[in-house]
Amino acid sequence: MSDSVFCQIAQAPEDPILGVTVAYNKDPDSSKLNLGVGAYRTEEGKPLVLNVVRQAEQKLVNDPTRIKEYLPIVGLADFNKASAKLIFGADSPAIQEKRVATVQCLSGSGSLRVGGEFLARHYHQKTIYIPDPTWGNHPKIFTFAGLSVKTYRYYDPSTRGLHFKGLLEDLGNAASGSIVLLHACAHNPTGVDPTIDQWEEIRQLVRSKQLLPFFDSAYQGFASGSLEADAKPVRMFAADGGECFTAQSFAKNMGLYGERVGALSIVCKTSDVASRVESQLKLVIRPMYSSPPLHGACIVSTILNDSNLYNEWTIELKGMADRIISMRTQLLEALQAKGTPGDWSHIIKQIGMFTFTGLNAEQVGFMRKEYHVYMTSDGRISMAGLSTKTIPHLANAMHAAVTSMA
């Protein structure tokens, strides 16, 4: 029998983030804690399907007139319009002037990939600057899209806050026209966001150097509990008359993770450009998967376009954000009560689903082995994975890690 034509293929390493859950699942210990993947958990440690999502789904599935025909390549029109209004604001001049091209994509990842491929094809500058650190999948998405990836300083380990000076220097040195990836809010993995004043300085620099901003908005409403507050940086850029890209995800803020619902919006100078850009986006999407999936976008559209469901949604969203903020407070207090050495105030200063603990890889490994606490090796923990019940265990583990190893 002849050999496989793929006999030389190497076993690929497990995805570092998803691999955490794989390892967690294998662990038989009853006190194990999964603080790996950023998916929301209730106080009971369970995944959550929002009430408004259940209601919307019931409506859809019980409507005998609903069909399952192909969506247009750009996706569900009502969904696209509502998504753009959600991120840019209903009164956004860019929307009113029809300067925004919005296409439904597969959650945040798909939106970034489609946007990246479009840029690799049509934009004169093929380099994108991403923050250091950033979500592990970012460099791969943009590399596969055909762009070159560089980094700009973002996180300062000594302050556990923003390395603002480094950020401005690095973006200041970028070639004119370079693309810049910006986390709209709740930076992943650090939870460190610029203040509004800092955002204004960043905006001025980006515009003065004609850099092209590409926002990744995965946590709108989920970070602070307010959809408007979490969209402010994006709206600042969209309102200054310049152009920008925004990748939107409904995975976290609507709990629609597995349905893969998202949108890519491109704010252009004129409506004619926006229209031509949209026509070219279709040529990126069609050979990738032809058209996007129907179900999740219908759920989102149903909720966004019904004022009762929308209001209920904002309340459930705030409920999730508040629980996470409460976990932050409780963890800080637990560490303080134990007298754990070090300044842990970053736990409540950081925002969003994740805390960048500052623990090193050895300490992370120790916590996994001795305490069955699972997190990514960069010391990032998902606050959504915690509960009042499990915080003491985590605090014990961190205390032990910090006091027994450097």
Place this chain on the structure above:
Amino acid sequence: MNSSSADRRLSTLSRHLAGTIRNEGSGISSSPTSAGNSVFANVVRAPEDPILGVTVAYNKDPSPVKLNLGVGAYRTEEGKPLVLNVVRKAEQLLVNDRSRIKEYLPIVGLADFNKLSAKLILGADSPAIRGNLVTTVQCLSGTGSLRVGGEFLAKHYHQRTIYIPNPTWGNHTKIFTLAGLTVKTYRYYDPVTRGLNLQGLLEDLGSAPSGAIVLLHACAHNPTGVDPTLNQWEQIRQLIRSKNLLPFFDSAYQGFASGSLDKDAESVRMFVGDGGECFIAQSYAKNMGLYGERVGALSIVCRNADVASRVESQLKLVIRPMYSSPPIHGASIVAAILKDRNLYHEWTLELKAMADRIITMRKKLFDALSARGTPGDWSHIVKQIGMFTFTGLNTKQVNFMTQQYHIYMTSDGRISMAGLSSRTVPHLADAIHAAVTTVG
């Protein structure tokens, strides 16, 4: 250049720069915050997708007798889209189950769905499945499966050329090109016989470099409806294996073509049964009517289980930077139907009914043309198989039919039989008759 023409040029230029010249068709308007400042000012308007563009044009037509025979989506006798009863039932079960959650699927998709899909196409008793030689990953319908498979090949396979039949589905070339492969064609359709050009096919594949990838339509070739016979498939298989070509099946119509799931999978099973390697892209768009849910699977049959496992690990590295993981809803519907004996059985009945209605439309159209004495041999209408008929009408005739009879089809003369009904066959027959007798 004399001074007056130079002056004219300079003055034109300065007016342009001062922003007082109106758009001269260059796509650049002249106001200060104009498209001239857009970094995408030079982006060209892309042409409408030729297949989907047919429906766009159809929708704009106000005529009450208009007929859309463009996109291959099933229509009932009443001309309506169809959601299968089993799909409705499965959806009700899923949505009413309060224990169901919406967490991310694994990168490779829903495990049950993957196993069941492999069994569906390869057969439940397939030795390849029993030997763990098959890796199956959930993808976005047929298109997504082809793209992921193509990107994998561009990354890991030593031969970067794929041979596709001439003609083929309009999106194939773009999918494989963007995946990073070079696309060549092999002869497939013989316009003279309106059948298979087997000799040309065997010659062209025979001349392909060793190891080249070959795209094969598992059944119901799109757009021609012309399939090899089983004997011809055997010849093709032997040639492919002898030249170490790598077969990549596109299976978009299993069960939909003949009405039998097993029969429509025969070509694929023939190849898998010989112990060699192959790729299979499966779509549930048509046979489960799940078009917009984007449900499909890519299966790679390997020589041994270790290779299959390593291949799967590498497939994840293709999928993760594309969209992270596939959508849950459609795959859950398919899994619910395939794993439940009653739902599965009901599905096979609904599937056969769709296939039978299409076969009936073929017969009625053929009879209608025969009754009109329309010149030419129209027997290909009943010989071809699947959703489409390659009428043999030329572009001028197609345009005539659109203009005069409000009948919409792709410019290659392909019509979707699923778009016909007993009521509308006469109108189509009239249009074809008129086109053939008045336009060359």
